[in-house]
Amino acid sequence: MTIKLHGVPASNFYNIAKVALQLKGLAFEEIPLHPNEKTPAFLAMSPLGKIPCIQTDQGAMSESLAIALYAERLQPEPALFPADAFAAGRALQIHQLLNLYGFQHTAKLIKPCFFGAPAEADFIDATLAEAGKVITATAQVCAFAPYIAGEQMTIADLTALFELDLLHRCAQLAKRGSPLDTFTGWAGWRETMLKNPIIADAVAARDQMWEHLLSQAASA
Known part of the structure; x- marks a missing residue:
């Protein structure tokens, strides 16, 4: 194969x-x-x-x-889609909340934050505020026990890690407070995720690529 x-x-x-x-x-x-x-x-x-x-x-x-x-x-194991009906639904709910409703706001920040595209301060603030509303809504269904949807790592954890990291970095680059600063449980959960060497390596490779893009944008 x-x-x-x-x-x-x-x-x-x-x-x-x-x-x-x-x-x-x-x-x-x-x-x-x-x-x-x-x-x-x-x-x-x-x-x-x-x-x-x-x-x-x-x-x-x-x-x-x-x-x-x-x-x-x-390869069914380790499972990213729980066998339990409710657990599977919850994992996909979190995935959808972040992927459909959260990322649409983060996407608007990528060009101004990473590539220096012009953007009004009010636009940045409003976009981060809208992203924050999605985070607040998503927090209502997150367990952090220890994973975002419960005891098992699921597709929701992968979606949340990479999409929320991007939002957080955009806020940092825009020199604004992050919508994740008030997301209770997020920081400890992220530490748990990064204990997995596969995930830690992927995050390191991504961060290296982000720095490369920022360096290119700064020298353009």
Whole structure:
């Protein structure tokens, strides 16, 4: 079986898929690909030109959640999608809250914070405030016991780690308070997540890529 993972470690979505594959012990080859590299060949694999995307012996597939579920079916253990009906629903609820409602605000901050695109101070403040509302809502359904949805690490933990880290970094770069500063349990949970060497390595690689992007933007 051959799996090729396309994308870049700066991307939260890429890291969700990458870590899911690694936690399952599945071998794969990383293929560096810029998020805007929408060539006909890549669009044939990822219809909207989004990363991450995988190539497999059966065909290509995009979307981090789809890739994580693919990995789950190939290698059920350790499970990222709980067998218990309520636990599985809760994990996906947290994933959806952060992915659908939270990231839409974080995405607006990436260009001004990482690449120096012009943005009014009021826009930054309003965007962080909207992101904060999503964090407050999400906090109502988080367990941190010790993982975000309960006793088991799930897809919700991977989504939360990489998406919330990005939001937190954007707030730092904008020299604003982070919406996560009042997210009770987040800091201790993050420390727990980073005790996993696979996750720690992915975070380190991402941070290195972030610093590279910031350096490039500063010298442009």
